[in-house]
Amino acid sequence: MPDNYMVNFDTRELPQVEEEYIIMGSGIAGLYTALSASQAGRSVTVLTKQTMMDTGTDKAQGGIAAALGDADSPALHREDTLVAGAGLCDSEAVAALVSEGPDRVRELIGLGAIFDRDSQGLALTREGAHSQRRILHASGDATGAEIQRVLTQRVREDDKINVLENHYVVDLLVRDNTCYGVLAYDRQNKEYRVFRGKVVVLATGGLGRIFEHNTNPEIATGDGIAIAFRAGAEVMDMEFIQFHPTVLNLPGAPRFLISEAVRGEGAYLRNIRGQRFMPRYHDLAELAPRDIVVRAILKEMAATNSNKVFLDLTHLEPELVKLRFPNISKTCSEYKLDITVDRIPVAPAAHYMMGGVKINLVGETSIRGLYACGEVSCPGVHGANRLASNSLLDGLVFGGRIVEETKHFLKDYNPRHLEFACDWLLEPAKTDYAALRKKLEVLMGEKVGPVRSSEGMREALVFFDQWSYLKRHRADNAEQMEVKNMLQVGELVAEAALARRESRGGHYRVDCPDTYQRWQKHIIFRR
Ligand code: SIN
Numbered sequence: 001m002p003d004n005y006m007v008n009f010d011t012r013e014l015p016q017v018e019e020e021y022i023i024m025g026s027g028i029a030g031l032y033t034a035l036s037a038s039q040a041g042r043s044v045t046v047l048t049k050q051t052m053m054d055t056g057t058d059k060a061q062g063g064i065a066a067a068l069g070d071a072d073s074p075a076l077h078r079e080d081t082l083v084a085g086a087g088l089c090d091s092e093a094v095a096a097l098v099s100e101g102p103d104r105v106r107e108l109i110g111l112g113a114i115f116d117r118d119s120q121g122l123a124l125t126r127e128g129a130h131s132q133r134r135i136l137h138a139s140g141d142a143t144g145a146e147i148q149r150v151l152t153q154r155v156r157e158d159d160k161i162n163v164l165e166n167h168y169v170v171d172l173l174v175r176d177n178t179c180y181g182v183l184a185y186d187r188q189n190k191e192y193r194v195f196r197g198k199v200v201v202l203a204t205g206g207l208g209r210i211f212e213h214n215t216n217p218e219i220a221t222g223d224g225i226a227i228a229f230r231a232g233a234e235v236m237d238m239e240f241i242q243f244h245p246t247v248l249n250l251p252g253a254p255r256f257l258i259s260e261a262v263r264g265e266g267a268y269l270r271n272i273r274g275q276r277f278m279p280r281y282h283d284l285a286e287l288a289p290r291d292i293v294v295r296a297i298l299k300e301m302a303a304t305n306s307n308k309v310f311l312d313l314t315h316l317e318p319e320l321v322k323l324r325f326p327n328i329s330k331t332c333s334e335y336k337l338d339i340t341v342d343r344i345p346v347a348p349a350a351h352y353m354m355g356g357v358k359i360n361l362v363g364e365t366s367i368r369g370l371y372a373c374g375e376v377s378c379p380g381v382h383g384a385n386r387l388a389s390n391s392l393l394d395g396l397v398f399g400g401r402i403v404e405e406t407k408h409f410l411k412d413y414n415p416r417h418l419e420f421a422c423d424w425l426l427e428p429a430k431t432d433y434a435a436l437r438k439k440l441e442v443l444m445g446e447k448v449g450p451v452r453s454s455e456g457m458r459e460a461l462v463f464f465d466q467w468s469y470l471k472r473h474r475a476d477n478a479e480q481m482e483v484k485n486m487l488q489v490g491e492l493v494a495e496a497a498l499a500r501r502e503s504r505g506g507h508y509r510v511d512c513p514d515t516y517q518r519w520q521k522h523i524i525f526r527r
Helices: 028-039 074-084 091-111 143-157 223-230 260-264 290-303 318-324 326-334 391-406 433-447 454-466 468-472 478-499
Strands: 016-024 044-047 161-164 167-175 178-186 191-202 241-248 268-270 309-312 344-353 356-358 370-372
Touching: 016 028, 016 178, 028 044, 028 143, 028 161, 028 191, 028 391, 044 191, 074 091, 091 143, 091 391, 143 161, 143 391, 167 191, 167 223, 167 478, 191 223, 191 391, 223 356, 223 370, 223 478, 241 260, 241 290, 268 290, 290 309, 290 344, 318 326, 433 454, 433 478, 454 468, 454 478, 468 478
Parallel strands: 016 044, 016 191, 044 161, 191 370
Antiparallel strands: 167 178, 178 191, 241 344, 268 309, 309 344
């Protein structure tokens, strides 16, 4: 029996909603796409699995990159993005990102986003691998929260957009490679519902939660990638996970991100012996590309037999530190760290998925009618390693492109009203899903983390194989569905990582440490 669904259902028996755009996810990509579609006069339903504010966007600290400075240009931004991407960026997609980015950011400002300013105008900072100061930020280090605030407010005011919180998308309704809508589970009313759309957009975010140590919100369990893959969409670059170098590592404290902007403003990395080490690893020292900083930190940790290094801001002007990083300052103070006098203990953690559901230049996946934008998607703009602060921009640019592409044909497009059903899944397996999830998270961190080996990845694949029988059993609730999706995307990451017999960008193998011209290509999976 095919295993392309997670539950048994029959659309003839379920409540139905019909809409022009069905958008899944309420971060920058989902909400900006919804607002653009509404401005084009279209009706939209946004489905989000928790509340509107539970998104990766809301947690983003550092900022949003755009070539807005006097000395900057889209060409320079393009160059930095391509270099960071380590030979795997799609140059046309990058050109779209950097050339349309500044106007999209101005649009955000027009919608009411308040970015920090200095005497010159918009205050721009630097982050790793940027040749220019081009990162806009808000409230110092709460850029994502400001963007989330303004988009949420605008969407709530818009009567053409209907937002349904606590709606978990279970599966896509696809026939003959065309998407007709989605099956969703309303967690509050405990019922399944069918949402039919002319344009179906995945904007569900990333998968960082499959790793034990990560910077991601609870919702980041790879659902969008898993449901698209089950429905037959192509997924690309799944081996490329970005680990963030500096995440708070203090017993009892959450893995809280300490923004790269801290190093952008001059902070040093020191090992536990107090030695500053990054100049030994790269000319750009603390502002080297993220993968290089991560591996340098791991080497220093191993050499000093420790599970941490330190971020040191104590040589910076205390007033500036407090003004620029109020959020980091406050969180660290809750754990008795005064960042103007104490060094911050940090270690790397999973942060961002460069790969995902493969899309073209207008956001279309390999399934007709199914589009994707933001972290769930892979337009090829990040290649093997994303340039810092390009992710919020990616959601805006490709969300906007989806609407530009689709808004015209909708008037004359009337999708067939097809019915869908599944009755072949077995009863829910008697599995302790919470324990399985924990095992998966630890395994991914240990075997498919920032330093990989053939042996470790094979062990991971044996684990996924052991649990593959669960695909034949229906899920009983949203928690089980999440674990099933996590198993699916974890397996895709491990398989792609084992297949790529080299090291490049975020993918590093001790058994194949070099980069090869013959591997300058993408790995694409399709069910
Ligand atoms: C950070 O603030 O360091 C994260 C920014 C990003 O991941 O782009």
